[in-house]
Amino acid sequence: MRGLNGKVAVVxxxxxGLGRGIALRLASEQVTIVVLDVDEAGAGLTVSMIKEQTGEALSxxxxxxxxxACRVAVDQVIDQxxxxxxxxxxxxxxxxxxFIDTDPELWQKIVNINLFGPLNMHHVVVPHMVEAGGGKIVxxxxxxxxxxxxxEAVYSACKGGIVAFSKTLCREVARKGVLINNVCPGPSDTPLFAAFAGEGEKAEKLRAGLERAIPLHRLGTAQDIAGIVTFLASEEANFIVGQTISVSGGLTMHG
Ligand SMILES: NC(=O)c1ccc[n+]([C@@H]2O[C@H](COP(=O)([O-])OP(=O)(O)OC[C@H]3O[C@@H](n4cnc5c(N)ncnc54)[C@H](O)[C@@H]3O)[C@@H](O)[C@H]2O)c1
Incomplete structure (x- = not known):
């Protein structure tokens, strides 16, 4: 895709799961990948996989x-x-x-990871993008x-919150060249989905029910998500901003 070769991406x-698929797909377009993850072993494996396909990557x-920690990591990427x-x-x-079985301690953890985490990352990265004259955020x-x-009530609130947040932020920074879009995966086959589904007969029933309900009759994969993310990060998507795109095999259809 146009405009990716030689770019630097933080994922x-x-x-x-999905993040590894996105990193590998971007790396296949000669994008340098920086992995930020709490799972050092998983991040290290992603970096090795990218290097095996002769890409450049750092964890x-x-x-x-x-x-x-986000600020320190971003400063390191800029230095390097x-x-x-x-x-x-x-x-x-x-x-x-x-929801009625949850408690505020769990809400705090879910909100910290799914809402404050992306807020932190936008706050430390966007100034660099503005200074450089632009950038893409997915x-x-x-x-x-x-x-x-x-x-998934609290998680849903965070994900809806990020969609609303990014629409406002991109109104503030689009004219400075920073284009923000959102991708909404449907049920996708990753370790997170496996944890959600649980184990044994219950998990099999849930998976089979979803496969019946999804018009394309299967769960999503990392490759399904990586394609649209790569497109949105490329110059092919230079007039697309503030959009939210579902990648769900048709389970959800938004007008
Ligand atoms: N799998 C699905 O069905 C599905 C559906 C909709 C949306 N999503 C979203 O897709 C994204 C990827 O999910 P996945 O299914 O690949 O999950 P996953 O559990 O396979 O991967 C998530 C990764 O995030 C890392 N992570 C978690 N907390 C972190 C933190 N505080 N700091 C840094 N890294 C952290 C984990 O270590 C892990 O490597 C998530 O935002 C998830 O909410 C997934």
Whole structure:
């Protein structure tokens, strides 16, 4: 795709699942990848996979809930590579449970990772993009934030919050060349989905039910999400801003 070769991308949560797929896909377009993840082993594996395909990649172990750690990581990327052209806010987490069984301690953890984490990353990266004359940000939200998802109430609030936040931020910075869009995966086959589904017969029933309900009759994959993220990060998408795109095999259809 146009305009990716030689760019530098920070991908949070690229040590697993969708983030790893996004990192590999961007790397295949000769984008240098910086992985920010709390899972050092997973991040290290992603970096090795990229290097095996002769790409350039670096892991900076970072908890996105920690504002100062985000700032230090971003400063390191700027020192080492000179710019951050693409930011993919992908790291996320949830523990599925009916809302009335949850407690404020769990809400705090979910909000810290899924809402404050991306806020921290926008706050430390956007000034560099503005100074450089532009950049692309893709937030991995969720269809849970658009249509709801039973047992994911607080997570849904965070994902819907990120969609609303980014619409406002891109009104502030689009004219400075910083273009922000959101991708909402539907149910996708990753370790996070496996944890959501649980184990044994219950998990199999949930998966089979979803496969029946999804018009394309399967769960999403990392490759399904990586394609649209790469497109939005490229120059092919230079007139697309403030949009939210569901990638759900048709489970949700937004006008
Ligand atoms: N899998 C799905 O069905 C699905 C559906 C909709 C949205 N999503 C979203 O897609 C994104 C990726 O999810 P996934 O399914 O690949 O999950 P995953 O659990 O496979 O990967 C998430 C990664 O984020 C990292 N992470 C978690 N907390 C972090 C923190 N505080 N700081 C840095 N890294 C952190 C984890 O270590 C992990 O490597 C998430 O934002 C998730 O909410 C997933």
């Amino acid at each position: 949070t949560g690229a040590g697993s 900076i172990p970072t908890d996105i809930c920690d504002y100062l 590579y000179g710019s951050i052209d693409i930011l993919v806010n992908n790291a996320g987490w949830d523990k599925a449970m009916p 937030n991995i939200a969720s269809d849970a934030g658009r249509v709801g998802s039973s047992s």
